[in-house]
Amino acid sequence: MKKSLVMLLSLLFIASTVLAACSSKQETATPQAGTDKPAEEKIEPFEMKMRHIEIGDSNKNRLSRLQAVVKNTEAENPGLTIKLDGVESEVNRKDKLRSEMAAGNPPDIFDAFGSPDVGVFAKEGLVLDLTPILEEMGLSDKFVSLTPWTHEGKIYGLPKGGSIEGYFYNKKYFAEKGLELPKTLAEMEQIAEKIKADGKVPIAQASKDAWVPLMTTNNLWAYYAGAEFTNGFKTGESKWDDPRMVEAVTKHQEWVKKGYFKKGELGLEYNNQRNQLLTDEAIMMYDGSWAYSALTDEKTAGADTKDKFGFFLMPPLKEGEGTSSMVDTNNGYAFSAKAAEDPRKLAAIKSFIKNFYNEDVQLQSFKEDGMLPSMKIEESKMKEVAEHPLMQEILARMNEVKYTWPAFDALVQAEVNTELGTGIQQVIEGVKEPKAMLEGMQKVQEQVNEETDAAQ
Secondary structure (H helix, E strand, C coil), X not given: CHHHHHHHHHHHHHHHHHHHHHHHXXXXXXXXXXXXXXXXXXXXXXXXXXXXXXXXXXXXXXXXXXXXXXXXXXXXXXXXXEEEEECCHHHHHHHHHHHHHHCCCCCCEEEEEHHHHHHHHHHCCCECCCHHHHHHHCCCCCECCCHHHEECCEECCEECCEEEEEEEEEHHHHHHHCCCCCCCHHHHHHHHHHHHHCCCEEEECCCCCCHHHHHHHHHHHHHHCCCCHHHHCCCCCCCCCCHHHHHHHXXXXXXXXXXXXXXXXXXXXXXXXXXXXHCCCEEEEEEEHHHHHHHHCHHHHCCCHHHHEEEECCCCCCCCCXXXXXXXXXXXXXXXXXXXXXXXXXXXXXXXXXXXXXXXXXXXXXXXXXXXCCECCCHHHHHHHCCCHHHHHHHHHHCCEEEEECCHHXXXXXHHHHHHHHHHHHHHHCCCCHHHHHHHHHHHHHHHHHHHHHHC
């Protein structure tokens, strides 16, 4: 009898302790007055900041997809509000993000360049290591390439998509004038001369942002110096003032002097070059495959977009040498290491990755904007959604590329990239000759390399 009484008292003590503990919690459900139903659990709100670059009419489809992903992520994480902060790409990369990183307070989710930016941030412990998260979610081997996002064997971001660069051109004009696609650079120059003689701008280009004309320069030096040449600048194996580099930049300057681009290009915003092509002011435009949406949207391009524009790669110096093109997966999203210290924010990051990086979103991006998938997707599925003839041409040209390389800004340090931007604009303006500009580039490269080696 005593034993039973002791056990009963013990159970009563445990039960009263548990009830007391439960009642002390703020978020514990309590019965609603006059009912036997518990009150709804109180959800503490929390907020995350997301930096994106999907601004302007040309990026409306991308923004719409991002907003849908954000909405799904908020729904899966009670209490979450994601504040979208849209900033122009160059301003984000070169100004805002660098300042935020220096202060140790980047956005929770932010648009970033993989190489070299993320590696620099990773050294300071500011960006989240995604390696275990991708393993947990079964995504480790689902991407085409994570090389730009990998630093010392760990993954610090994910590419939104891929891209390829080449010439968009007015197919109707080519047909009317009996022009055939060029097989060499010399043939392309002949086409440019005919277009110029007809009173048109041969090649649309807007160079207020230096990265725009540098797309052309980069492809030229990939032909003159070799597709792998840019890899050697950081190591000192390649030299900016190499005679082949001088020849490539001189060719770009020659095109400027011959009037292949619109006068005053240095004062024109990037979107202006698309307008030149859309309004028939210009006949060709060197750009990334991401320009696809602007050239196929009936609101901007008109109702005859299916027949108007085509796509070809910059031709080689000699026929039969094979085409060379930038193919890249260097723009995407990274995440703050500090954000992951909060379990709720970490869960939201995983939710965002799940919602953004999947086959449906990748194919939608491909269909709407011509953004090549960054994830491994069967070619048959890509062809199914590539309904527009222009996208079919882009896919066909991709299969023809013999030499591929990442864009220069993925392979050189930020200081070198900035100097190169200033240099190419000086060459275009005519205030500095290619050889002098590249000699200055080499000095900057050597100095940055020395500083990098000293810091390691």
